[in-house]
Amino acid sequence: MFHRILMRLTVLALSIAVVSACSAPPPPATNPPEDTTSPPTLAHIRTVEMNVGTHRPEILVTADGHIVVAVVEPGAQDDPAGKVKHRAYLFDSDFAAMGESFVLTRITDEFGEPADHRATLVNGELVVVYQTLTYADGVAPVGGPAETYAETQSLMLTRFGLDGTEQFRGAIVAGATDFTADNFPDHCLVWHDDLNRLLVSTGTTGAALKLREVDLNASVLATHSYATSETGVQGVIGNSLLYNAGKLLLFSATGPAPGAPRLAATAILADFTLGSTLTATVADREQSFPTGNLAYGDFVFVGYISRPAGGDVAMESNPYYPYLKILDGESLEVVADVAVGDGSAGFSHTHPTLATLGSRLFVAWSRRDASGISPQVVIDEYQITQP
Numbered sequence: 001m002f003h004r005i006l007m008r009l010t011v012l013a014l015s016i017a018v019v020s021a022c023s024a025p026p027p028p029a030t031n032p033p034e035d036t037t038s039p040p041t042l043a044h045i046r047t048v049e050m051n052v053g054t055h056r057p058e059i060l061v062t063a064d065g066h067i068v069v070a071v072v073e074p075g076a077q078d079d080p081a082g083k084v085k086h087r088a089y090l091f092d093s094d095f096a097a098m099g100e101s102f103v104l105t106r107i108t109d110e111f112g113e114p115a116d117h118r119a120t121l122v123n124g125e126l127v128v129v130y131q132t133l134t135y136a137d138g139v140a141p142v143g144g145p146a147e148t149y150a151e152t153q154s155l156m157l158t159r160f161g162l163d164g165t166e167q168f169r170g171a172i173v174a175g176a177t178d179f180t181a182d183n184f185p186d187h188c189l190v191w192h193d194d195l196n197r198l199l200v201s202t203g204t205t206g207a208a209l210k211l212r213e214v215d216l217n218a219s220v221l222a223t224h225s226y227a228t229s230e231t232g233v234q235g236v237i238g239n240s241l242l243y244n245a246g247k248l249l250l251f252s253a254t255g256p257a258p259g260a261p262r263l264a265a266t267a268i269l270a271d272f273t274l275g276s277t278l279t280a281t282v283a284d285r286e287q288s289f290p291t292g293n294l295a296y297g298d299f300v301f302v303g304y305i306s307r308p309a310g311g312d313v314a315m316e317s318n319p320y321y322p323y324l325k326i327l328d329g330e331s332l333e334v335v336a337d338v339a340v341g342d343g344s345a346g347f348s349h350t351h352p353t354l355a356t357l358g359s360r361l362f363v364a365w366s367r368r369d370a371s372g373i374s375p376q377v378v379i380d381e382y383q384i385t386q387p
Contacts, residue, residue: 037298038386039335040326042361047341048095048379055375056351057364058119060126062162065357067091068126069364070104070119071377082106085114088126090162093357095379102164104128111154111171113140118189120198122216125167126160127191129200129214131184134175147185147205152177155184155202157218170218172200179205183237186349188291190241192248197221199243201250203236211272224272228252232277234264238289238349242300244329251302255288256313263287263304263325265332278332280325284309288320292353292363296384299335300327303352303363319345322352322365340380344368347375359384 050057055072062068068090075084086104091097105114105128112134119128133140133150141149153176158169176182187202198214207228213221226233233239234252242249248268254261260281267275280287285306292303305320312318322340327333340352344367352365361382369376 040296040299040384040386042324042338042382042384045360045381045383048381050089050377050379052369052374052376054377055347055366056117057353057366057377057379058117058128059353059355059362059364059379060119060121061355061357061362062121063124065093066098066162067093067095067355067357067362068119068121068162069377069379070117070126070128072117072375073101075103079106082108083113086117086128086130088119088160088164099164102160104158104160105130105156108132111156111174112150112152113146114156115146116185116187118187120189120191122159122191122198124162126162127198127216128158128160129172129187129189129198130156130158131187132156145185147179147183150179153179153182153184155182155187155200157198157214157216159216168217172212172214172218172220182210186237186239186289186291188240190243190248192243194246199241199248201239201241207236209233209236209239211268222272226274232264232274233266234262234279235288238291240291240293240302242293242295244295244300249293249300251290251293251304253287253290253304256286261285261287261309263290263302265302265327280334282306282309282337286320287323289349289351291349291351294354294356295329296356296361297386298329300329300332301325301354301361302327303340303354303365305346305350305352315348319347319368320350321346322350322363324352324354324363340365341367341378344378345372356384 058070060068070088073087087101089101111132115131117130132154134152155173159167189200200212211224234254239252250266253263262279264279266277290304302325306323324338326336347366355362364379366375
């Protein structure tokens with residue numbers, strides 16, 4: 001069991017709108033600290049609120065210090081060009097909107113309805129990988145996992161300039177029908193600098209997952225398959241990948257499975273075989289969906305979701321909350337375990353993702369809106385301090 005220090009941060013009730021800046025404290029300096037070896041501490045600065053109805057944020061920071069947030073945000077059903085499912089927003093370093101948001105995905109006759117997405121920045125472009133589904137009657141189900149009712153699933157890749165100009169769109173996997181072999185919800189990705197390609201991890205309906213090497217034109221260059229186990233990769237979906245300093249890690253978790261809830265970091269070696277796995281257990285909380293991560297100096301931050309162990313499985317009555325683990329970058333020992341936000345309940349699987357701008361940390365996640373019915377993306381900003 002990892003050494004664990006649980007901290008709960010006091011949150012200041014400050015927020016700004018997504019398209020115009022309201023009164024807020026000036027942002028802290030964006031220069032990274034000289035000392036990146038001391039264990040970091042976090043101080044909450046403010047909360048940024050996006051539109052009600054936004055969900056599953058992917059937060060990214062560009063080379064010139066701008067902030068990109070790609071979200072689920074369904075549009076009008078009768079849009080003649082096809083119903084919009086995902087949008088991207090571009091902000092300056094103080095979350096002032098830079099131009100209009102732009103459409104990332106729409107429902108199409110060929111590939112059906114876009115669903116889960118992940119995103120990264122590569123060579124100044126926004127790269128989005130997303131799942132699509134088709135249904136027998138053309139209508140998505142109201143509740144439950146959509147894949148249960150789908151006829152086909154596709155895994156798509158699209159690239160955009162940050163001015164909203166689409167550069168490419170194509171299928172990594174088109175029209176999969178055997179979901180025991182290919183199941184695309186809650187996938188994850190990372191750009192591998194040395195191999196100059198994307199690595200995209202997807203699940204199956206069984207206890208196995210696949211890692212595809214993919215170029216920026218959606219061609220699959222190689223595929224690697226892995227089985228889950230108690231001592232290895234913990235779950236097939238809701239994971240995240242980190243490539244840093246020549247090392248590739250896959251973060252996974254058990255979620256509401258029986259036994260001690262585990263969050264794991266598994267090394268993927270240069271030949272794409274699995275290396276060692278380190279797990280962190282928490283006695284009284286589930287740990288699930290470690291969907292966000294980043295390297296910061298000599299540490300690794302991992303965003304995940306949690307709730308009391310042993311409760312109702314239904315997220316409506318027993319919601320998840322966003323958390324953040326800080327790991328020693330070498331040993332992967334847990335040096336802090338932080339509850340994010342003001343204690344508000346998350347919406348569905350909450351989907352925390354992370355980004356830094358100098359010594360500023362952004363944790364983006366989906367909370368329940370005031371009505372408790374709709375999702376709303378919020379971004380909690382923290383100042384990272386290292387003594």
